Amino acid sequence: xxxxxxxxxxxxxxxxxxxxxxxxxxxxxxxxxxxxxxxxxxxxxxxxxxxxxxxxxxxxxxxxxxxxxxxxxxxxxxxxxxxxxxxxxxxxxxxxxxxxxxxxxxxxxxxxxxxxxxxxxxxxxxxxxxxxxxxxxxxxxxxxxxxxxxxxxxxxxxxxxxxxxxxxxxxxxxxxxxxxxxxxxxxxxxxxxxxxxxxxxxxxxxxxxxxxxxxxxxxxxxxxxxxxxxxxxxxxxxxxxxxxxxxxxxxxxxxxxxxxx
Amino acid sequence: xxxxxxxxxxxxxxxxxxxxxxxxxxxxxxxxxxxxxxxxxxxxxxxxxxxxxxxxxxxxxxxxxxxxxxxxxxxxxxxxxxxxxxxxxxxxxxxxxxxxxxxxxxxxxxxxxxxxxxxxxxxxxxxxxxxxxxxxxxxxxxxxxxxxxxxxxxxxxxxxxxxxxxxxxxxxxxxxxxxxxxxxxxxxxxxxxxxxxxxxxxxxxxxxxxxxxxxxxxxxxxxxxxxxxxxxxxxxxxxxxxxxxxxxxxxxxx
Ligand SMILES: Nc1ncnc2c1ncn2[C@@H]1O[C@H](COP(=O)(O)OP(=O)(O)O)[C@@H](O)[C@H]1O
Ligand SMILES: [Mg+2]
Numbered sequence: 001x002x003x004x005x006x007x008x009x010x011x012x013x014x015x016x017x018x019x020x021x022x023x024x025x026x027x028x029x030x031x032x033x034x035x036x037x038x039x040x041x042x043x044x045x046x047x048x049x050x051x052x053x054x055x056x057x058x059x060x061x062x063x064x065x066x067x068x069x070x071x072x073x074x075x076x077x078x079x080x081x082x083x084x085x086x087x088x089x090x091x092x093x094x095x096x097x098x099x100x101x102x103x104x105x106x107x108x109x110x111x112x113x114x115x116x117x118x119x120x121x122x123x124x125x126x127x128x129x130x131x132x133x134x135x136x137x138x139x140x141x142x143x144x145x146x147x148x149x150x151x152x153x154x155x156x157x158x159x160x161x162x163x164x165x166x167x168x169x170x171x172x173x174x175x176x177x178x179x180x181x182x183x184x185x186x187x188x189x190x191x192x193x194x195x196x197x198x199x200x201x202x203x204x205x206x207x208x209x210x211x212x213x214x215x216x217x218x219x220x221x222x223x224x225x226x227x228x229x230x231x232x233x234x235x236x237x238x239x240x241x242x243x244x245x246x247x248x249x250x251x252x253x254x255x256x257x258x259x260x261x
Numbered sequence: 262x263x264x265x266x267x268x269x270x271x272x273x274x275x276x277x278x279x280x281x282x283x284x285x286x287x288x289x290x291x292x293x294x295x296x297x298x299x300x301x302x303x304x305x306x307x308x309x310x311x312x313x314x315x316x317x318x319x320x321x322x323x324x325x326x327x328x329x330x331x332x333x334x335x336x337x338x339x340x341x342x343x344x345x346x347x348x349x350x351x352x353x354x355x356x357x358x359x360x361x362x363x364x365x366x367x368x369x370x371x372x373x374x375x376x377x378x379x380x381x382x383x384x385x386x387x388x389x390x391x392x393x394x395x396x397x398x399x400x401x402x403x404x405x406x407x408x409x410x411x412x413x414x415x416x417x418x419x420x421x422x423x424x425x426x427x428x429x430x431x432x433x434x435x436x437x438x439x440x441x442x443x444x445x446x447x448x449x450x451x452x453x454x455x456x457x458x459x460x461x462x463x464x465x466x467x468x469x470x471x472x473x474x475x476x477x478x479x480x481x482x483x484x485x486x487x488x489x490x491x492x493x494x495x496x497x498x499x500x501x502x503x504x505x506x507x508x509x510x511x512x513x514x515x
Contacts, residue, residue: 063414085418092411096515097433106429107419140514158419 145176342401400442404435
Protein backbone atom coordinates (compact mmCIF):
# COMPACT_ATOMS: atom_id res chain seq x y z
CA UNK A 1 0.00 0.00 0.00
CA UNK A 2 1.33 3.42 -0.99
CA UNK A 3 1.77 6.03 1.72
CA UNK A 4 2.78 9.65 1.55
CA UNK A 5 6.23 8.57 2.78
CA UNK A 6 6.88 6.47 -0.30
CA UNK A 7 5.24 8.92 -2.68
CA UNK A 8 5.67 12.50 -1.41
CA UNK A 9 3.22 15.18 -2.52
CA UNK A 10 4.28 17.64 -5.22
CA UNK A 11 4.83 21.24 -4.14
CA UNK A 12 1.69 23.31 -3.60
CA UNK A 13 -0.45 20.30 -2.74
CA UNK A 14 -3.36 20.77 -0.37
CA UNK A 15 -4.97 17.34 -0.19
CA UNK A 16 -2.88 14.20 -0.57
CA UNK A 17 -4.61 10.91 -1.29
CA UNK A 18 -2.47 7.78 -1.07
CA UNK A 19 -3.27 4.08 -1.47
CA UNK A 20 -7.02 4.65 -1.29
CA UNK A 21 -9.23 1.57 -1.47
CA UNK A 22 -13.00 1.51 -1.51
CA UNK A 23 -15.39 -1.29 -2.41
CA UNK A 24 -19.17 -1.46 -2.32
CA UNK A 25 -20.61 -4.93 -1.64
CA UNK A 26 -17.29 -6.53 -2.48
CA UNK A 27 -17.02 -4.78 -5.86
CA UNK A 28 -14.00 -2.46 -5.94
CA UNK A 29 -14.60 1.18 -6.87
CA UNK A 30 -11.18 2.63 -6.00
CA UNK A 31 -7.96 0.57 -5.80
CA UNK A 32 -4.50 1.96 -5.04
CA UNK A 33 -5.80 5.42 -5.85
CA UNK A 34 -3.28 8.28 -5.49
CA UNK A 35 -3.97 11.96 -6.11
CA UNK A 36 -2.53 15.38 -5.23
CA UNK A 37 -5.07 18.18 -5.09
CA UNK A 38 -3.43 21.60 -5.48
CA UNK A 39 -4.04 24.32 -2.92
CA UNK A 40 -6.35 27.21 -3.66
CA UNK A 41 -7.40 25.92 -7.07
CA UNK A 42 -10.78 25.00 -8.47
CA UNK A 43 -10.80 21.34 -9.45
CA UNK A 44 -13.62 20.03 -11.61
CA UNK A 45 -14.32 16.33 -11.46
CA UNK A 46 -15.77 14.82 -14.60
CA UNK A 47 -16.41 11.23 -15.58
CA UNK A 48 -19.02 8.69 -16.62
CA UNK A 49 -22.13 8.19 -14.53
CA UNK A 50 -21.50 5.99 -11.50
CA UNK A 51 -17.70 6.17 -11.77
CA UNK A 52 -17.43 7.42 -8.19
CA UNK A 53 -17.26 11.21 -8.43
CA UNK A 54 -19.57 11.74 -5.48
CA UNK A 55 -17.94 8.91 -3.57
CA UNK A 56 -14.53 10.53 -4.05
CA UNK A 57 -15.51 13.88 -2.52
CA UNK A 58 -17.58 12.10 0.14
CA UNK A 59 -14.53 10.10 1.20
CA UNK A 60 -12.35 13.20 1.32
CA UNK A 61 -14.99 15.08 3.32
CA UNK A 62 -15.55 12.17 5.69
CA UNK A 63 -19.16 11.43 4.74
CA UNK A 64 -18.23 8.02 3.34
CA UNK A 65 -15.80 5.79 5.22
CA UNK A 66 -12.76 4.57 3.28
CA UNK A 67 -11.68 0.92 3.36
CA UNK A 68 -8.00 1.79 3.60
CA UNK A 69 -5.52 4.45 2.58
CA UNK A 70 -4.75 7.94 3.76
CA UNK A 71 -6.18 11.36 3.05
CA UNK A 72 -4.26 14.31 4.46
CA UNK A 73 -4.89 18.04 4.37
CA UNK A 74 -1.46 19.68 4.46
CA UNK A 75 -0.44 16.69 6.53
CA UNK A 76 -3.38 17.23 8.91
CA UNK A 77 -6.28 14.87 9.41
CA UNK A 78 -9.85 15.76 8.48
CA UNK A 79 -10.68 16.32 12.16
CA UNK A 80 -8.22 19.20 12.29
CA UNK A 81 -9.54 20.72 9.07
CA UNK A 82 -12.43 23.10 8.37
CA UNK A 83 -14.38 22.01 5.33
CA UNK A 84 -17.56 23.08 3.56
CA UNK A 85 -19.91 20.95 1.49
CA UNK A 86 -22.63 21.98 -0.95
CA UNK A 87 -25.14 19.28 -1.86
CA UNK A 88 -26.91 18.81 -5.14
CA UNK A 89 -30.26 18.71 -3.39
CA UNK A 90 -30.44 22.08 -1.64
CA UNK A 91 -34.04 21.46 -0.48
CA UNK A 92 -32.89 18.57 1.67
CA UNK A 93 -29.72 20.28 2.83
CA UNK A 94 -31.06 23.50 4.38
CA UNK A 95 -32.78 23.46 7.76
CA UNK A 96 -36.39 24.45 7.03
CA UNK A 97 -37.11 25.36 10.66
CA UNK A 98 -34.58 28.19 10.47
CA UNK A 99 -34.63 31.34 8.36
CA UNK A 100 -32.05 31.62 5.58
CA UNK A 101 -30.08 33.98 7.84
CA UNK A 102 -30.10 31.50 10.72
CA UNK A 103 -29.06 28.71 8.39
CA UNK A 104 -25.95 30.68 7.41
CA UNK A 105 -25.27 31.72 11.00
CA UNK A 106 -25.80 28.24 12.45
CA UNK A 107 -22.27 26.80 12.02
CA UNK A 108 -20.82 30.05 13.34
CA UNK A 109 -23.03 30.09 16.43
CA UNK A 110 -22.24 26.45 17.15
CA UNK A 111 -18.59 27.38 17.08
CA UNK A 112 -19.27 29.81 19.88
CA UNK A 113 -18.74 32.98 17.86
CA UNK A 114 -20.19 36.11 19.48
CA UNK A 115 -23.42 37.61 18.11
CA UNK A 116 -21.63 40.63 16.64
CA UNK A 117 -19.07 38.53 14.80
CA UNK A 118 -21.78 36.26 13.47
CA UNK A 119 -23.71 39.25 12.16
CA UNK A 120 -20.62 40.73 10.57
CA UNK A 121 -19.71 37.48 8.84
CA UNK A 122 -23.23 36.93 7.46
CA UNK A 123 -23.27 40.53 6.20
CA UNK A 124 -19.89 39.96 4.53
CA UNK A 125 -21.26 36.90 2.75
CA UNK A 126 -24.47 38.71 1.80
CA UNK A 127 -22.34 41.44 0.20
CA UNK A 128 -20.14 38.97 -1.64
CA UNK A 129 -23.20 37.21 -3.05
CA UNK A 130 -25.07 40.47 -3.71
CA UNK A 131 -28.11 39.19 -1.85
CA UNK A 132 -31.21 41.17 -2.79
CA UNK A 133 -33.83 38.88 -1.28
CA UNK A 134 -34.90 38.87 2.37
CA UNK A 135 -32.64 36.52 4.37
CA UNK A 136 -35.31 36.48 7.08
CA UNK A 137 -37.42 34.20 4.89
CA UNK A 138 -37.55 30.45 5.42
CA UNK A 139 -35.83 28.24 2.81
CA UNK A 140 -39.14 26.96 1.44
CA UNK A 141 -40.11 30.55 0.67
CA UNK A 142 -37.09 30.99 -1.62
CA UNK A 143 -36.51 30.01 -5.24
CA UNK A 144 -34.23 27.08 -6.03
CA UNK A 145 -31.37 29.35 -7.02
CA UNK A 146 -31.74 31.42 -3.86
CA UNK A 147 -31.73 28.26 -1.76
CA UNK A 148 -28.56 26.98 -3.40
CA UNK A 149 -26.96 30.41 -2.88
CA UNK A 150 -27.82 30.16 0.83
CA UNK A 151 -26.30 26.66 0.89
CA UNK A 152 -23.05 28.00 -0.55
CA UNK A 153 -23.01 30.92 1.88
CA UNK A 154 -23.56 28.53 4.79
CA UNK A 155 -20.78 26.25 3.56
CA UNK A 156 -18.41 29.22 3.28
CA UNK A 157 -19.45 30.82 6.59
CA UNK A 158 -16.71 29.25 8.69
CA UNK A 159 -14.04 30.17 6.11
CA UNK A 160 -13.19 26.55 5.28
CA UNK A 161 -9.89 25.63 3.62
CA UNK A 162 -11.70 23.52 1.11
CA UNK A 163 -15.17 23.50 -0.34
CA UNK A 164 -16.79 20.44 -1.91
CA UNK A 165 -19.68 20.84 -4.32
CA UNK A 166 -21.60 17.87 -5.71
CA UNK A 167 -23.33 18.88 -8.95
CA UNK A 168 -24.38 22.22 -7.50
CA UNK A 169 -25.95 23.44 -10.75
CA UNK A 170 -27.92 20.39 -11.79
CA UNK A 171 -31.23 21.67 -10.40
CA UNK A 172 -30.73 25.32 -11.37
CA UNK A 173 -31.84 27.29 -14.40
CA UNK A 174 -29.24 28.77 -16.76
CA UNK A 175 -29.34 32.30 -15.36
CA UNK A 176 -28.76 31.07 -11.84
CA UNK A 177 -25.97 28.77 -13.06
CA UNK A 178 -24.16 31.74 -14.61
CA UNK A 179 -24.56 33.72 -11.40
CA UNK A 180 -23.30 31.00 -9.10
CA UNK A 181 -20.40 30.17 -11.43
CA UNK A 182 -19.32 33.81 -11.21
CA UNK A 183 -19.70 33.92 -7.43
CA UNK A 184 -17.73 30.72 -6.90
CA UNK A 185 -14.85 32.17 -8.90
CA UNK A 186 -15.00 35.34 -6.79
CA UNK A 187 -15.02 33.40 -3.54
CA UNK A 188 -12.08 31.35 -4.75
CA UNK A 189 -10.06 34.44 -5.74
CA UNK A 190 -10.95 36.31 -2.56
CA UNK A 191 -10.37 33.63 0.06
CA UNK A 192 -8.08 31.24 -1.78
CA UNK A 193 -10.34 28.39 -0.79
CA UNK A 194 -9.67 25.12 -2.62
CA UNK A 195 -12.78 23.90 -4.43
CA UNK A 196 -13.65 20.44 -5.70
CA UNK A 197 -16.69 20.52 -7.93
CA UNK A 198 -18.39 17.45 -9.33
CA UNK A 199 -20.07 18.23 -12.62
CA UNK A 200 -21.94 16.20 -15.20
CA UNK A 201 -21.76 19.09 -17.68
CA UNK A 202 -18.42 19.37 -19.45
CA UNK A 203 -18.87 23.09 -20.15
CA UNK A 204 -19.52 23.86 -16.46
CA UNK A 205 -16.59 21.65 -15.56
CA UNK A 206 -14.12 23.40 -17.89
CA UNK A 207 -15.45 26.91 -17.24
CA UNK A 208 -14.69 26.90 -13.53
CA UNK A 209 -11.61 24.74 -13.51
CA UNK A 210 -7.93 25.37 -12.95
CA UNK A 211 -7.61 21.62 -13.14
CA UNK A 212 -10.00 19.09 -14.66
CA UNK A 213 -9.92 15.65 -13.09
CA UNK A 214 -11.14 13.15 -15.67
CA UNK A 215 -12.03 9.78 -14.18
CA UNK A 216 -12.40 6.41 -15.90
CA UNK A 217 -15.15 3.86 -15.50
CA UNK A 218 -14.91 1.72 -12.36
CA UNK A 219 -12.62 0.46 -11.00
CA UNK A 220 -11.84 4.10 -11.17
CA UNK A 221 -8.50 5.61 -12.16
CA UNK A 222 -7.38 9.09 -13.13
CA UNK A 223 -7.70 9.25 -16.92
CA UNK A 224 -6.12 12.70 -16.99
CA UNK A 225 -5.63 15.60 -14.59
CA UNK A 226 -5.75 18.44 -17.11
CA UNK A 227 -4.61 22.03 -16.64
CA UNK A 228 -6.70 24.98 -17.79
CA UNK A 229 -4.95 28.28 -17.19
CA UNK A 230 -7.34 30.75 -18.78
CA UNK A 231 -7.12 34.00 -16.79
CA UNK A 232 -9.75 34.93 -14.19
CA UNK A 233 -12.30 36.20 -13.68
CA UNK A 234 -13.77 34.39 -16.65
CA UNK A 235 -16.85 35.99 -18.14
CA UNK A 236 -19.70 33.86 -19.53
CA UNK A 237 -18.38 34.63 -23.05
CA UNK A 238 -15.19 32.74 -22.20
CA UNK A 239 -16.91 29.59 -23.43
CA UNK A 240 -16.43 30.75 -27.02
CA UNK A 241 -12.74 31.61 -26.68
CA UNK A 242 -10.43 29.34 -28.73
CA UNK A 243 -8.46 28.11 -25.70
CA UNK A 244 -11.73 27.17 -23.98
CA UNK A 245 -13.00 25.25 -26.98
CA UNK A 246 -9.63 23.56 -27.35
CA UNK A 247 -9.55 22.39 -23.74
CA UNK A 248 -13.13 21.25 -23.84
CA UNK A 249 -12.62 19.17 -26.96
CA UNK A 250 -9.40 17.69 -25.55
CA UNK A 251 -11.34 16.65 -22.44
CA UNK A 252 -14.10 15.23 -24.58
CA UNK A 253 -11.59 13.19 -26.56
CA UNK A 254 -10.13 11.67 -23.41
CA UNK A 255 -13.62 10.96 -22.11
CA UNK A 256 -14.61 9.19 -25.32
CA UNK A 257 -11.35 7.26 -25.45
CA UNK A 258 -12.06 6.00 -21.93
CA UNK A 259 -15.64 5.07 -22.77
CA UNK A 260 -14.46 2.97 -25.72
CA UNK A 261 -11.71 1.13 -23.86
CA UNK B 262 -66.51 44.92 -1.77
CA UNK B 263 -66.00 41.86 -3.93
CA UNK B 264 -68.69 39.37 -4.75
CA UNK B 265 -69.30 36.83 -1.99
CA UNK B 266 -67.70 33.54 -2.92
CA UNK B 267 -70.47 30.94 -2.73
CA UNK B 268 -67.82 28.20 -2.66
CA UNK B 269 -67.20 29.19 0.97
CA UNK B 270 -70.61 27.72 1.80
CA UNK B 271 -69.70 24.25 0.53
CA UNK B 272 -68.70 22.87 3.97
CA UNK B 273 -72.29 23.50 5.11
CA UNK B 274 -73.71 21.14 2.49
CA UNK B 275 -72.83 17.94 4.38
CA UNK B 276 -74.41 18.91 7.73
CA UNK B 277 -77.54 20.27 6.00
CA UNK B 278 -77.83 17.05 4.02
CA UNK B 279 -77.54 15.02 7.22
CA UNK B 280 -80.23 17.17 8.80
CA UNK B 281 -82.50 16.61 5.79
CA UNK B 282 -81.94 12.83 5.78
CA UNK B 283 -82.59 12.72 9.53
CA UNK B 284 -85.81 14.70 9.11
CA UNK B 285 -86.84 12.59 6.12
CA UNK B 286 -86.24 9.30 7.96
CA UNK B 287 -88.73 10.43 10.60
CA UNK B 288 -91.31 11.99 8.24
CA UNK B 289 -91.42 8.87 6.11
CA UNK B 290 -91.86 6.81 9.29
CA UNK B 291 -88.79 4.71 8.41
CA UNK B 292 -87.53 5.15 11.98
CA UNK B 293 -89.68 5.51 15.10
CA UNK B 294 -89.32 8.77 17.05
CA UNK B 295 -88.68 6.72 20.23
CA UNK B 296 -85.42 5.58 18.64
CA UNK B 297 -84.53 8.82 16.93
CA UNK B 298 -85.94 12.15 18.13
CA UNK B 299 -86.51 14.94 15.56
CA UNK B 300 -83.29 16.82 14.78
CA UNK B 301 -84.62 20.19 15.91
CA UNK B 302 -85.73 18.77 19.27
CA UNK B 303 -82.34 17.15 19.71
CA UNK B 304 -80.50 20.38 18.92
CA UNK B 305 -82.76 22.31 21.29
CA UNK B 306 -82.10 19.74 24.01
CA UNK B 307 -78.39 19.97 23.28
CA UNK B 308 -78.50 23.75 23.55
CA UNK B 309 -80.46 23.46 26.79
CA UNK B 310 -77.97 21.12 28.43
CA UNK B 311 -75.12 23.43 27.49
CA UNK B 312 -76.76 26.69 28.64
CA UNK B 313 -78.11 25.16 31.85
CA UNK B 314 -74.68 23.69 32.58
CA UNK B 315 -76.20 20.23 33.00
CA UNK B 316 -73.51 18.65 30.85
CA UNK B 317 -70.58 20.54 32.41
CA UNK B 318 -69.69 17.97 35.06
CA UNK B 319 -69.55 15.11 32.56
CA UNK B 320 -67.81 17.15 29.89
CA UNK B 321 -65.17 18.32 32.34
CA UNK B 322 -64.62 14.80 33.70
CA UNK B 323 -64.03 13.44 30.20
CA UNK B 324 -61.73 16.31 29.21
CA UNK B 325 -59.69 15.89 32.40
CA UNK B 326 -59.26 12.14 31.96
CA UNK B 327 -58.31 12.58 28.31
CA UNK B 328 -55.82 15.32 29.09
CA UNK B 329 -54.25 13.35 31.96
CA UNK B 330 -53.91 10.29 29.76
CA UNK B 331 -52.51 12.37 26.92
CA UNK B 332 -49.97 14.18 29.10
CA UNK B 333 -48.73 10.90 30.61
CA UNK B 334 -48.52 9.34 27.15
CA UNK B 335 -46.61 12.34 25.77
CA UNK B 336 -44.13 12.52 28.63
CA UNK B 337 -43.33 8.83 28.23
CA UNK B 338 -43.89 8.39 24.49
CA UNK B 339 -41.95 11.24 22.90
CA UNK B 340 -38.57 10.69 24.63
CA UNK B 341 -38.94 6.91 24.32
CA UNK B 342 -39.87 7.13 20.64
CA UNK B 343 -36.97 9.45 19.90
CA UNK B 344 -34.55 7.22 21.79
CA UNK B 345 -35.82 4.15 19.93
CA UNK B 346 -35.68 5.96 16.60
CA UNK B 347 -32.07 7.01 17.09
CA UNK B 348 -30.95 3.42 17.40
CA UNK B 349 -32.15 1.29 14.52
CA UNK B 350 -31.15 -1.90 16.34
CA UNK B 351 -33.07 -0.90 19.45
CA UNK B 352 -36.14 -0.09 17.39
CA UNK B 353 -35.98 -3.35 15.43
CA UNK B 354 -35.90 -5.28 18.70
CA UNK B 355 -39.14 -3.79 19.99
CA UNK B 356 -40.80 -3.02 16.65
CA UNK B 357 -42.95 -6.15 16.78
CA UNK B 358 -44.26 -5.39 20.26
CA UNK B 359 -45.12 -1.80 19.40
CA UNK B 360 -46.78 -2.80 16.15
CA UNK B 361 -48.65 -5.68 17.77
CA UNK B 362 -50.15 -3.64 20.58
CA UNK B 363 -50.77 -0.74 18.26
CA UNK B 364 -52.84 -3.07 16.10
CA UNK B 365 -54.68 -4.57 19.08
CA UNK B 366 -57.81 -2.54 19.86
CA UNK B 367 -56.97 -1.21 23.31
CA UNK B 368 -60.56 -1.73 24.37
CA UNK B 369 -59.78 -5.45 24.22
CA UNK B 370 -57.32 -4.90 27.04
CA UNK B 371 -59.89 -3.31 29.38
CA UNK B 372 -60.46 -6.58 31.29
CA UNK B 373 -56.71 -6.92 31.78
CA UNK B 374 -56.47 -3.38 33.12
CA UNK B 375 -59.46 -4.08 35.37
CA UNK B 376 -57.50 -6.92 36.94
CA UNK B 377 -54.54 -4.65 37.57
CA UNK B 378 -56.17 -1.38 38.58
CA UNK B 379 -59.69 -2.42 39.61
CA UNK B 380 -62.76 -0.27 38.92
CA UNK B 381 -61.03 3.03 39.51
CA UNK B 382 -60.53 6.35 37.81
CA UNK B 383 -56.83 5.51 37.55
CA UNK B 384 -57.78 2.58 35.40
CA UNK B 385 -59.57 4.73 32.82
CA UNK B 386 -56.65 7.11 32.58
CA UNK B 387 -54.11 4.27 32.52
CA UNK B 388 -55.67 2.39 29.65
CA UNK B 389 -56.21 5.56 27.62
CA UNK B 390 -52.59 6.54 28.24
CA UNK B 391 -51.45 3.08 27.20
CA UNK B 392 -53.36 3.29 23.93
CA UNK B 393 -52.08 6.80 23.21
CA UNK B 394 -48.47 6.09 24.12
CA UNK B 395 -48.15 3.41 21.44
CA UNK B 396 -49.27 5.79 18.71
CA UNK B 397 -46.89 8.47 20.01
CA UNK B 398 -43.87 6.15 20.33
CA UNK B 399 -44.39 4.79 16.83
CA UNK B 400 -44.60 8.22 15.21
CA UNK B 401 -41.73 9.82 17.15
CA UNK B 402 -39.48 6.87 16.36
CA UNK B 403 -40.30 7.06 12.66
CA UNK B 404 -39.84 10.80 12.68
CA UNK B 405 -36.24 10.31 13.79
CA UNK B 406 -35.57 7.34 11.53
CA UNK B 407 -36.90 9.13 8.46
CA UNK B 408 -34.92 12.29 9.11
CA UNK B 409 -33.41 13.61 5.89
CA UNK B 410 -29.90 12.14 5.74
CA UNK B 411 -28.66 15.13 3.76
CA UNK B 412 -29.37 17.50 6.67
CA UNK B 413 -27.46 15.29 9.06
CA UNK B 414 -24.59 15.08 6.56
CA UNK B 415 -24.63 18.85 6.16
CA UNK B 416 -24.23 19.21 9.93
CA UNK B 417 -21.40 16.66 9.94
CA UNK B 418 -19.46 18.58 7.28
CA UNK B 419 -19.89 21.75 9.36
CA UNK B 420 -18.06 19.96 12.16
CA UNK B 421 -21.03 20.11 14.56
CA UNK B 422 -20.55 17.82 17.61
CA UNK B 423 -22.77 14.73 17.73
CA UNK B 424 -24.91 15.79 20.66
CA UNK B 425 -25.78 19.02 18.87
CA UNK B 426 -26.56 17.18 15.63
CA UNK B 427 -29.06 15.17 17.66
CA UNK B 428 -30.63 18.20 19.30
CA UNK B 429 -30.46 20.69 16.41
CA UNK B 430 -31.17 18.41 13.47
CA UNK B 431 -32.59 14.98 14.32
CA UNK B 432 -34.98 16.27 16.95
CA UNK B 433 -36.24 19.08 14.74
CA UNK B 434 -36.56 16.70 11.81
CA UNK B 435 -38.75 14.38 13.87
CA UNK B 436 -41.15 17.12 15.01
CA UNK B 437 -43.65 17.00 12.11
CA UNK B 438 -44.08 13.25 12.52
CA UNK B 439 -44.14 13.58 16.32
CA UNK B 440 -47.05 15.98 15.98
CA UNK B 441 -48.91 13.51 13.80
CA UNK B 442 -48.43 11.06 16.68
CA UNK B 443 -49.63 13.56 19.28
CA UNK B 444 -52.75 14.31 17.28
CA UNK B 445 -53.44 10.60 16.82
CA UNK B 446 -52.63 10.03 20.50
CA UNK B 447 -55.15 12.51 21.86
CA UNK B 448 -57.90 11.15 19.58
CA UNK B 449 -57.07 7.65 20.75
CA UNK B 450 -57.11 8.76 24.40
CA UNK B 451 -60.58 10.27 23.96
CA UNK B 452 -61.93 7.11 22.32
CA UNK B 453 -60.66 4.90 25.13
CA UNK B 454 -61.81 7.28 27.88
CA UNK B 455 -65.36 7.26 26.47
CA UNK B 456 -65.39 3.46 26.21
CA UNK B 457 -63.96 3.14 29.72
CA UNK B 458 -66.59 5.52 31.09
CA UNK B 459 -69.27 3.35 29.55
CA UNK B 460 -68.06 -0.01 30.75
CA UNK B 461 -65.88 0.57 33.79
CA UNK B 462 -68.25 1.68 36.53
CA UNK B 463 -68.28 5.45 36.42
CA UNK B 464 -70.22 8.24 38.08
CA UNK B 465 -69.46 10.86 35.48
CA UNK B 466 -68.06 11.52 32.04
CA UNK B 467 -69.66 11.73 28.60
CA UNK B 468 -69.44 7.96 28.10
CA UNK B 469 -71.32 7.47 31.34
CA UNK B 470 -73.87 10.09 30.29
CA UNK B 471 -74.51 8.37 26.95
CA UNK B 472 -74.96 4.90 28.40
CA UNK B 473 -77.09 6.22 31.30
CA UNK B 474 -79.45 8.00 28.92
CA UNK B 475 -79.69 4.87 26.81
CA UNK B 476 -80.65 2.69 29.80
CA UNK B 477 -83.55 4.96 30.78
CA UNK B 478 -84.47 5.48 27.14
CA UNK B 479 -83.85 9.22 27.20
CA UNK B 480 -82.96 9.34 23.51
CA UNK B 481 -82.73 13.13 23.29
CA UNK B 482 -80.11 13.15 26.00
CA UNK B 483 -78.33 10.22 24.39
CA UNK B 484 -78.08 11.85 20.96
CA UNK B 485 -77.17 15.24 22.31
CA UNK B 486 -74.40 13.64 24.42
CA UNK B 487 -73.12 11.82 21.34
CA UNK B 488 -73.03 15.11 19.46
CA UNK B 489 -71.16 16.80 22.31
CA UNK B 490 -68.63 13.95 22.35
CA UNK B 491 -68.17 14.33 18.61
CA UNK B 492 -67.71 18.07 18.96
CA UNK B 493 -65.13 17.54 21.69
CA UNK B 494 -63.09 15.21 19.48
CA UNK B 495 -63.39 17.61 16.58
CA UNK B 496 -62.29 20.62 18.60
CA UNK B 497 -59.30 18.76 20.09
CA UNK B 498 -58.14 17.73 16.63
CA UNK B 499 -58.64 21.23 15.25
CA UNK B 500 -56.74 22.80 18.14
CA UNK B 501 -53.84 20.46 17.47
CA UNK B 502 -53.85 21.15 13.76
CA UNK B 503 -53.70 24.88 14.42
CA UNK B 504 -50.90 24.50 16.95
CA UNK B 505 -49.07 22.30 14.48
CA UNK B 506 -49.43 24.76 11.63
CA UNK B 507 -48.02 27.46 13.88
CA UNK B 508 -45.14 25.53 15.49
CA UNK B 509 -44.16 23.20 12.64
CA UNK B 510 -44.54 25.79 9.91
CA UNK B 511 -42.25 23.88 7.53
CA UNK B 512 -44.24 20.65 7.69
CA UNK B 513 -45.07 19.46 4.19
CA UNK B 514 -43.12 22.32 2.61
CA UNK B 515 -39.60 21.01 2.92
N1 LIG C 1 -23.75 3.49 -0.28
C1 LIG C 1 -23.52 2.76 -1.40
N2 LIG C 1 -23.78 1.43 -1.40
C2 LIG C 1 -23.54 0.69 -2.49
N3 LIG C 1 -23.05 1.17 -3.65
C3 LIG C 1 -22.78 2.48 -3.71
C4 LIG C 1 -23.01 3.34 -2.60
N4 LIG C 1 -22.65 4.60 -2.94
C5 LIG C 1 -22.23 4.51 -4.22
N5 LIG C 1 -22.30 3.26 -4.68
C6 LIG C 1 -21.91 2.80 -6.01
O1 LIG C 1 -20.63 3.32 -6.30
C7 LIG C 1 -20.57 3.79 -7.62
C8 LIG C 1 -20.17 5.25 -7.65
O2 LIG C 1 -21.23 6.04 -7.12
P1 LIG C 1 -21.17 7.62 -7.14
O3 LIG C 1 -19.95 8.06 -6.45
O4 LIG C 1 -22.45 8.12 -6.61
O5 LIG C 1 -21.07 7.90 -8.71
P2 LIG C 1 -21.09 9.31 -9.49
O6 LIG C 1 -21.24 10.40 -8.49
O7 LIG C 1 -19.80 9.34 -10.22
O8 LIG C 1 -22.22 9.22 -10.45
C9 LIG C 1 -21.93 3.54 -8.26
O9 LIG C 1 -21.85 2.37 -9.03
C10 LIG C 1 -22.84 3.35 -7.08
O10 LIG C 1 -23.85 2.44 -7.39
MG1 LIG D 1 -22.89 11.69 -8.06
